[in-house]
Amino acid sequence: MRKLLEHQVRRCGLNKLIVLSNRAPFVFKGENMHITKAARAVSGLVSALEPITGACGGTWVGWGGRVAGESRVGGRVAVPLDRPEYTVREMVFSRQEYQRYYHGFANDCLWPLFHCFLEKAVFDHDYWQSYVRVNCKFAEAAAAEADGDALIWVHDYHLTLVPGMLRDMGYRGQIAFFCHIPFPPLEIFSALPWGEDILRGLLGSDLVAFHLNGYVENFLRVVEKQLQAGIDHGRGRIDRGERTVRVRALPIGIDYREFEAAARREEIRRRAAEIRRRVGVDRLVLSVERLDYTKGIIEKLQGIEEFFSSCPQHRNRVAFLQVAVPSRTEVQTYADLRSSAEEMVSRINGLYASNWSTPVKYMFKAFNRDELVAHYCAADVCLVTSLRDGLNLVAKEYVASRVAGDGVLVLSTFAGAAEQLSGCLPVNPYDRVDLAEKINKAVEMAPAEQKLRMATLQQSVRHYDLNWWWQGVLAGLARNTGSPAGAGKGEGPLAAGEFVPKRRPDG
Ligand code: GDG
DSSP: OHHHHHHHHHHTTOOOEEEEEEEOSEEEESSTTOOOEEEEOOOHHHHHHHHHHHHHTOEEEEEEEEEESSOEEEEEEEESTTSOOEEEEEEEEEHHHIIIIIIIIIIIIIHHHHTTOGGGOOOOHHHHHHHHHHHHHHHHHHHHHHTTOSEEEEESGGGTTHHHHHHHTTOOSEEEEEOOSOOOOHHHHTTOTTHHHHHHHHTTSSEEEESSHHHHHHHHHHHHHHHOOEEETTTTEEEETTEEEEEEEOOOOOOHHHHHHHHHSHHHHHHHHHHHHHHOSSEEEEEEEESOGGGOHHHHHHHHHHHHHHOGGGTTTEEEEEEEEOOSTTSHHHHHHHHHHHHHHHHHHHHHOBTTBOSEEEEOSOOOHHHHHHHHHHOSEEEEOOSSBSOOHHHHHHHHHOTTSOOEEEEETTBGGGGTOBTBEEEOTTOHHHHHHHHHHHHHOOHHHHHHHHHHHHHHHHHSOHHHHHHHHHHHHHHHHOOSTTTTSOOOOOOTTTTSOOOOOOO
């Protein structure tokens, strides 16, 4: 993958890349400017962007997890510390920024609002002021790193104002924005008192990309109604006078070959066999996600309880493993969610455990990558029950790790990935009966049907991989500006979202 990337980067004349995301790819430890430790951050965004940043020898501007008395822009750190490939420009937050910008506006307002949990969104003017200040700090740091000429690639809902701020500072180079979470419909977005500022911020970009067509359509409709901008819906273009903003659906992919290769490694196969031995039942159903209300963990546990109640033949035969990765642990909503989930796990185990089996095994921790792949290899079924999810990478990673071609993916129809992944068993996580039925169908599925479905899934995940995603972004920018990126491929104008394959009715 690395060689291919370096080749593409050279071919498209991308000579300088600045990536911006709230979280840096490393969590730093150390006093003041001195960094003693750098641990890799666990996130899909990091896995997706690190290879291309490394291939360009680029710079990543992000928060390394350090909070200080005073807000400041930290130093430049060459990472990984032992064999540097690219640079991180560290952002250090003050305690107030951490509370108001990060926990407050980003995670207590935009996160629930964009996921359509309107009743959970907090609209606080102090949070907003802090969000503006932190976005400005990021924009200044990016402008300094870019030095007039770079592709600045901004990620996610934490930094929506940055593209517009960069234009106000006179930056004339290329800017792309990628939104990793859903974009809500007009009726929800209109509740945001600062919606127009956010739209103007985003429209500082040359390319604004989302995972799905549906999010693109929501965004275009909101821009049309709130900014009265000229929109070409068919071609996904917004006229901003001297610039045209291209809006595209580009669902993120994974490094398929990396998961496939890991799943074939001897020590991972041994570890997977050991996990199966220890679980000690016929069927293992796995769920892995950050402990977040959008992932539908409570609804899943209700479905599991319904399954054991309505399918007594599977008691002692099927076990569930829920890996709940700690997330936003200082926020009350998340602490409450943890208590509720743990209470439900004990309740189900109290009802259905026997001397020799525990129906729901629960871990509140993150695995390292090898352990994660070993669990994907060990699980007969992967159960994803998001109530709303921009895409969902776990579903794709499970598919890529099933090198024997078996296994069943039960996937919520509310996860963006469901649009791409025909071959899954689609489930409505709000309906506990449907959940129980789909779990039952998955654990009883004959090997021949598993293989058929898995082949369809693998074809899609392998084709729409990480490399495909980057190429889509580079091509989107190239057509916008006439730069050499994408030149020679003979591509004409693309309709937004044309990459998203049609879902086949199944299940
Ligand atoms: C956001 C959007 C969108 C998970 N547990 C462990 C672990 N992970 C890694 C997975 C995967 C990533 O974290 C999670 O990605 P998801 O896509 O499933 O979910 P979010 O974190 O909510 O991501 C989402 C994504 O951005 C990308 O655009 O798909 O919709 O919400 O890569 O492998 N990694 C390790 N140990 C774990 O225990 N090492």
